[in-house]
Amino acid sequence: MDTGIVIVGASLAGAKAAEALRAEGYRGPVTLVGDENERPYERPPLSKGYLLGKEEREKIYVHPADWYREHDVTLRLGTAVTAIDPAGHTVALEGGERLPFAKLLLATGSSPRLLPVPGGDGDFVQTLRRVGDSERLRAAFRPGARVVIVGAGWIGLEAAAAARTAGAEVTVLEAAELPLLRVLGREVAQVFADLHRAHGVDLRFGVRVEELRADGVRLGDGSTVPADVLLVGVGISPNTALAEQAGLTVDNGVRTDQHLATSHPDIYAAGDVANAFHPLFGKPIRVEHWANALNQPAVAAAAMLGKDAVYDRVPYFFTDQYDLGMEYTGYAEPGGYDRVVFRGDVAGREFIAFWLSGGKVLAGMNVNVWDVTDPIRELVRSGRAVDPERLADPAVPLTAI
Structure with missing residues (x-):
């Protein structure tokens, strides 16, 4: 008897996994368990269109409400999984119920980090x-x-843009010298500093937060920044507690192979929680972006059904802040590149930036320049050295480099 497939985590990755299983022709039981009371939804609108009031609530959901019933997917919302028994092939739910599984997918996502300071x-x-x-x-x-x-990462900056658009007075506190410095490097991070200052955001860099209070933030120099609204956006941590309890290999997320299989042959992982071996880069990487949660589940589903599926997509993410739209394709680790090449009008915020190492394109970011994601992806995937001068020349098509 087929005990079915259980998916732990009812967000984008979990919902897309259920969809992929049915698309692959699997007719056994599929149970999707999540601790939120909302049916699966996408997170990017929460810091973009939905936060700005430009998108209706119904737009955030992955599927219509009746999709799960129509596709015979059991949706268990408001239900936390408390433990996994890999040997017994069961998961324990709060309240003591146990669900059997033939295969299990961990799509447990991540949680916001809190500041380890008084009031954090x-x-x-x-x-x-x-x-x-x-x-x-x-x-x-x-x-x-x-x-x-507190925090000038993607969430902090997108929230700052939404708050300023709504007419709020916004102060952003960041320990580093520039926003997104670790992700983009000094050359490109400055673009976002200039953008937010141009829109009236009070950016403060190199600050140390000592205490969070209901009425503001106390800094290391003894000063206080008053606040009516205090938002902390200092990154996220993968939700690995269940994997650790189950004895799976955990290292900056749940370690998987290129098929998204964990150290247990019947347990897989996808989305924010997965630190997956990537064939293109020759090592495990964990990418905390929407595209992984969207695309990894199809590979995990196929692999769980015995197919030779491999996840080798080039990482991708995007942001929208004020009148700046950006797409980033590739993977450039902090300190892992030796040159940044710009193409276009950086001052006018209409350009492409490329991160290179040894002449090879590691990543490209197009800012207010559209329909170039495919050629950027091909440059990254090719792994060949390019001519930086031709790369910087807008007259040379990206497809000709």
């Missing part, structure tokens, strides 16, 4: 990860509100 876990501290978080912030972002954001 106060109920006045807001994070942005779930739909309720986005709705609370949207209601709080109003003209004249003093919004303080």
